[in-house]
Amino acid sequence: MTSGGAVPQGERADLLQTLDKHRGFLRHTVRDLTDEQAARRTTVSELCLGGLIKHVSGTEARWMRFVVGGAEAMRAEPGGQADWQAQFRMAEGETLAGLLAGYERVAAETDALVVSVPDLDRVHALPQAPWFEPGAVWSVRRVLLHVIAETAQHAGHADIIREALDGAKTMG
Template structure:
């Protein structure tokens, strides 16, 4: 649905805020791409280390010559990498320690691959809804109207 929402959007539209939120289409695509990348890394490597760039605030907007088309290509590639990584796991009960973040509890928490995938699905669904609202405010289009 996210790819449908972003169809026929210019870079200028993708970078435009349409609500009181700081969210933009480009930022949502970039954030979801980074989410796929870091959570797949956490799931596959299982070291409990914080992946580089996981907390980087630049993941919320286009910078330095990036384009929406390029971000969408990166998103698609990250999703394919997630699929390939899941297929290579012994099973979805594969458990890994989560990386420590500023908001983590003091004890080490472990999540299964299944839980990581459910987290990615929830994040994608939530932000795809945000993207649909932003798109509708941009030009009146919505995901249901574009199918």
Template structure:
């Protein structure tokens, strides 16, 4: 398992927040242990969600929030015409490539959160109807939002994986330790 936050760095607030983010990333990564790309792209439950799609989605969402906090354009632009692609592998995309991309995003997240002068620093929210007009949020909010987003989708991934082959989160932790 790749861990971006060292044990020594977890004692401060930033380290604690980054550790919780990494813990939720690990939950999603574990659901992909021992499955093929075909299995990861399959829909074994009533949901449209797949393990591969959840992986791609959380990586893109994390990258987009960090870009927004830096007040830069996101690397991947999504709108109504291509929103569905955030939840599925397209073209020659693979689980391995998405995991590698997410590792880069995770490293950038830690570097950025460690570099901001204060977790109280703010950035503008996107102009979406579910956010207040001209709203701003703190870097602390960003970290908490990432934890919430990742935890939500880690739960989805647990259900998809269990539907796929009956493996539960506890069994996947054991599988991760064995690998």
């Protein structure tokens, strides 16, 4: 969890510990893989293990931008517009080690933000999208719960992909 700085307490500690547990499941699922294995698709979906790390990292970073600056900040992609499909694949030159290092940076930034944000009840209007109710707002707390759910869901996807790849399981 947080390295240096303030130590989370109470609800913040609970939220961060839960998020960190699911991050750990995801990281554990890709243990001992080569870059080629991490990039391999083992199901009919576009998902690969490296792509899931990349997606979860990018999603967490986007939601933390939302926490700080609302929907407009969430849309602002560092380096330009993201290709939605590309976030689920490892691109030429990407390595699993590099994707994991990026995920660790995002996790550290999230942890620091959660400790320092003045109020978990602070809200922003959600971006306009067909999957969000028009005019809905989410609090920092709701965003964290969403990131936890997203991370847990994709850790499960990763477990299936890993088992299809070489029989290894996260839990068992």
